[in-house]
Amino acid sequence: MQRLCYLPGVAGAVIALPEGLPIASQLPPHISTDAFCGFLPQMFARINQYTRELKMGESSRLVIDVNGSAMMVFRTGRVYFGVLGLSGASLPAAQLSLVASELNNLNP
Numbered sequence: 597m598q599r600l601c602y603l604p605g606v607a608g609a610v611i612a613l614p615e616g617l618p619i620a621s622q623l624p625p626h627i628s629t630d631a632f633c634g635f636l637p638q639m640f641a642r643i644n645q646y647t648r649e650l651k652m653g654e655s656s657r658l659v660i661d662v663n664g665s666a667m668m669v670f671r672t673g674r675v676y677f678g679v680l681g682l683s684g685a686s687l688p689a690a691q692l693s694l695v696a697s698e699l700n701n702l703n704p
Contacts, residue, residue: 597622600695605685607665611699612636612676619675627680636669636676657696670696673703 597620600609608623616634623629644654660667666681668689677696681687 600679600692603688603691605666605681605687606679607682608680610636610676610678612678614674614676623680632678633676636678639669640671640676657693668692670699672696672699673701675699675703 597609597611600606601622608621608627610621610623610629610633611619612621612633613619614637616637618629618633621629621633623632639658640655643658647653647655656671658667658669660669663683665683666685666687668679668681668687670677670692677692677699679687679692
């Protein structure tokens, strides 16, 4: 997690179980790790409910802009990988996708 936070534009990152429990995290102090991890599976469940109803399939990545900061969340096999961006900065999507791919390989 520490190495991820050194990537340009990254403020914090987590890996969470499907039950919403954190495996590893490094988030800014104003963000609750338990809340963030707990919401990741719920966000995917809701969005996937909508995309299935639209006959679009299921999502593997969500990108959300919140008050000038980006949040990128991946469902990677059996775990969730979430990254928070610094205010006004872009997240390094290509590098984060590689990390997500590796997590997917480790947790099929």
